[in-house]
Amino acid sequence: MSAVYDKVADILAEKFGVPTDDISPEATFEDMDLDSLDLVEFALAAEEELGVRISDEEAEDLKTLNDTVSLLESKGAKA
Amino acid sequence: MSREPVAVTGLGLVTPAGLGVEASWRGVLSGRSPAAKDPNLAGVAVDISCKVPEFDATEQLGRKAARRLDRFVQLAVVAAREAIADAGLDPDGWDGPRVGVVIGCGMGGAATWEEQHRRMLEHGPERVSAMLIPMLVPNMVAGQLAMEFHATGPNLVTATACASGATAIGVARDLLRSGACDVVVAGGTEAGLTPLSIAGFAQMGALSVRVDDPTGASRPFDVARDGFVAAEAAGILVLERGADAAARGARVRANLAGYGASADGYHITAPDPDGGGAERAMRAALADGDLSAGEVGHVNAHGTSTPLNDRSEAQTIRRVLGADVSVTSTKGVTGHSLGAAGAIEAAFSALTLEHGVVPPTANLESQDPEIEVDIVAKAPREQAVDVVMSNSFGFGGQNAVLVLTKA
Known part of the structure; x- marks a missing residue:
């Protein structure tokens, strides 16, 4: 897994209390019991930790952790 | 409306005197104030408060609720669980649309408000949490109890400042008398021990300034009293019509006459x-x-x-x-x-x-x-x-x- 993935996994575990067993590349936000408000919060946290902004439109298309990590990496995120 | 008595069949308390009804009762019987210096209030002229002892939101409610609910809702959920269990009622089995929730609250999510306001001033409006409004609005406590306990009847929060909890119980009583509900989960909650709120009360001259003697600061009716000590707490009562309580063989703890x-x-x-x-x-x-x-x-x-x-x-x-x-x-x-x-x-x-x-x-x-x-x-x-x-x-x-x- 990439450093960005590890960082995202850290955010989900630390800030959102997602059990580490539920965190995997294929896990959806729904699988991790996170709703649309959490997704907004996640985008804020990702911006703070990784320095790239996820727009509302981009956030709407995110399903899995893999999608999220790919998007962040495509925007130049470096953990 | 019928004037038949309403039965109090369940009690739940989360107070500075103790976590739970028994601990709270022992605490008030002791006659000892738990007021203490409050680190969150450092720098405020009045930096003492009465906090609920040993309340760990994550332990009581899990990490998700700890993160997404303001403390005034967390305290109420824990008190409501105790009250409903005390009433011998099972939310999985009750007729949810016949169960009302009426909770008094003076301030709502004051801590959330202050934290997010600070965030906005320091980092800009785009960093404000999407959870600000759901955590802040006072009615969320009743909404959360509806979700938590499948109580989908009439659902509201009363705001009459320091009378809110009593108003809620009175309104709940009316919902039973009118026949709108068969059970009402009623009470009050508050967790506004924040620097801004306490500074506001202090500026009004409402608070005791006996900050070097916290346990002696709240002294009702004493000649040397000089104001109140702010506290956080939640208290929940389960109310039913007396006839319904008797019919199901419930233990009635008191009547609301x-x-x-x-x-x-x-x-x-x-x-x-x-x-x-x-x-x-x-x-x-x-x-x-x-x-x-x-x-x-x-x-x-x-x-x-x-x-x-x-x-x-x-x-x-x-x-x-x-x-x-x-x-x-x-x-x-x-x-x-x-x-x-x-x-x-x-x-x-x-x-x-x-x-x-x-x-x-x-x-x-x-x-x-x-x-x-x-x-x-x-x-x-x-x-x-x-x-x-x-x-x-x-x-x-x-x-x-x-x-x-x-x-």
Whole structure:
């Protein structure tokens, strides 16, 4: 897994209390019991930790952790 | 509407006196104030408060609720769980649309508000949490209890400042009398111990400035009282019509016999010195319960420890109920939990009826000579009592009085 993935996994575990067993590349936000408000919060946290902004439109298309990590990496995120 | 009595079948308490009904009751009977320096209030002129001991939101509610619910909702969820279990009711089995929720709250998510405001000032509006509004709005506590307990009947929050919890119980009673609900989860909650809120109360001169003696600061009816000590708490009662409670063989902890409400129409924060509004609420509660003043054996007073309230309230009690009725203020121990106070004190009133014991007013060393009623002090008093009045008066001049009778 990439450093960005590890960082995202850290955010989900630390800030959102997602059990580490539920965190995997294929896990959806729904699988991790996170709703649309959490997704907004996640985008804020990702911006703070990784320095790239996820727009509302981009956030709407995110399903899995893999999608999220790919998007962040495509925007130049470096953990 | 039918005037049949309403039964209190469940109690839940999360107070500075203790986590849970038994611990809270032991705490108020001890007559010892748990008030202490509050690190969150460092730098505020009044930096003492009464906090709920040993409350760990993650442990009680899990990480998701700890993160997504403001503390005023967290406290209420824990108190409601205890009350519903105490009532012997199973939310998985009850007829949800017939179960109402009415909760009093004065402030809502004050801590969330302050944290996010700071965030906005420091980092800009785009960093404000999407959870700000759902965590802030006071009605969320009732909404959360509906989700938590499948209670999908009428659902609301009452805001009458320091009377909110008592108002909620009165409104709940009406929902049972009208037939709109079969069960109502009613009470109050507050967790506004934040620098901004406390600075505001301090600037009003409402708080005790005895910051070097926190446990002696809340001293209702004492000649040296100088204001209240702010507290957080939640108190929840499960209410049902008496006939329904009897039909299911529920243990009735007390009856809610009367409710009276009024407004002073006098001043934004000061009580009417003539006590006219308070008196009308007290008389209305007695009339509502078909009770005479002479039948009241005990008053759990609003007794905030402010110079104005305690004098005016005591004079009104004497005028309405006479000088023989025993009076206590459990706020000497718990501090003043604003929107929760009326509910936790209704619960303490029920416990006084059940146990035949009146908790002492903490820190009453020298009774104000202008207060000529029988204040219970120093130690719990054994008193077999059949009728208890619980007074709650809010900033804004709102008065709510409950009368409870022995089951």
